[in-house]
Amino acid sequence: MDGEQAPGLWERPGRFMAAEAGYDAARWVLAGAPLELTVSYRAGTRWGPARIREASYALETYSPDLDRDLEEQAIHDAGDVALPLGNLGQSLARIEAALRRPLADGKALLVLGGEHLVTLAAVNAALDRYPDLVVVQLDAHTDLRDRYLGEPYSHATVMRRVLDLVGPGRLWQLGPRSGLREEFELARREGRFFRDVGEGAEALAAELAGPLRGVPVYLTVDIDVLDPAVAPGTGTPEPGGPDFATVQRAIYTLARAGARVVAADVVETAPPLDPSGRTEIVAAKLVREILLAFAPAAA
Template sequence: MEEPWSPGLWERPGRFMAAEAGYPEALWVLAGAPLELTVSYRAGTRWGPARIREASYALETYSPHLDRDLEELAIHDAGDIALPLGNLGQSLARIEAALRRPYAGGKRVLLLGGEHLVTLAAVNAALDRYPDLVVVQLDAHTDLRDRYLDEPYSHATVMRRVLDLVGPGRLWQLGPRSGLREEFQLAREQGRFYHDVEEGADALAGQLAGPLRGVPLYLTVDIDVLDPSVAPGTGTPEPGGPDFATLLRALYRLARAGARLVGADIVETAPPLDPSGRTEIVAAKIAREILLAFTGEVAQ
């Protein structure tokens, strides 16, 4: 089997359900990035990828909402990216290097985090192939600080760094309800910002029928976008979020509008913080629905 990586770059935990395809034939490449170096409140994201994979086997491969089955897709689980403990720069560089080849080959990537900073590396890799990329963020937090505790690279600054990469007008933020006044001001001035995830999805869907038709999208889902009653296992929970059904309706709205999704991630799942285990189940189901909902061919 052709390997899209260098020796020593990957580790091989268990697979996500139905992700049995080899790399050459895969439409989707699934990867884990167990990064946990800049969390500011409660730890546990390094266990996210492994526990999301494990939780996936509590679900069915079939989605009754979409009438589609993972068994009908070619999904390759590449494993977890091996990250050097304590070295943030090298960790981000390894994530970017690991994902660059699947993107270059026209494959779609679903990344399981790990803290939200992994999105920066993933977007960097995707931009090599898709320079007109638009990023869609589902999150309880704006994550637009320029620095946090005097550090420019943090889970609290990740979308500011992404905005630096993609430029004004190419960041859509759906669901933020926490952040500094300056962050909300920046979100309104340089991006597209919606407190309500369904309202934001409707607005984006309208653009997908017009000026954003065919534009490649990258979707980042911070699990804390959901109300903590739905997903308590996350480092910085924020009350007042949508329920699970509302989040799925927003995703389905984008899929029905023909979103050209080339990559996605699900981040900030911290299993040790949720003894019930429901947060990783929620994350695994979101992963299933993303894989199934955005199955149309990606134009090269």
């Protein structure tokens, strides 16, 4: 990060709007993880980080719903993690290594994906500092398969691997409407599962006021949680999802409840699949709202 990270670990394709702070002064650190090695239907997620950054300049820095402005936040965009093409193990290891330092330094972290498997590397890094981490997933898919096409590491198995890490009861899934019967059974048995995004957010908010007060939260948002009419540019679109306002309200519900989001990601944006360009703008606005809704307190 600006010469402070290991040589060769980062590359800089652009910068998210208003992310002008140096690393030392930053409270939020943005990092791109342009991973695309296990997608199973349509490709394009490797272009997500760069195009989300580009699309951010079509938006304002000010959120009227939150009455907050990115210009008032200390945000550092570290660039993209440089990934070795075709090597999944090394790619995940490099993402984890790159993200570990800002988390260890107490920065809040937001990752731009890339396919959903980047969440596994980010959660691994976060657990070093936050061993009691709770993971909150907004997604159209359960992603709880133990193997997909014989492979344990896939965008279709990512939350199973995360569940292996955090343990029963520490994975909240909001919005899944697609998966195997066995995945839904596992979700209900070992996690906290809500088909309705708003209902899930309200249930989690109630626990954030009680047994989960102050617990560190990792928030992962798969863009396909939204209905494809809202965000068609994603690899595995699933009809029947919520609109943008519903997902936005869920994020606000968690913020009002005092969710201590220490890290987050927005993943599975595949810009080449959406010639209209609206998916990357939707993703950029989600990033803006997350940065503002969960802005860390000033040091």
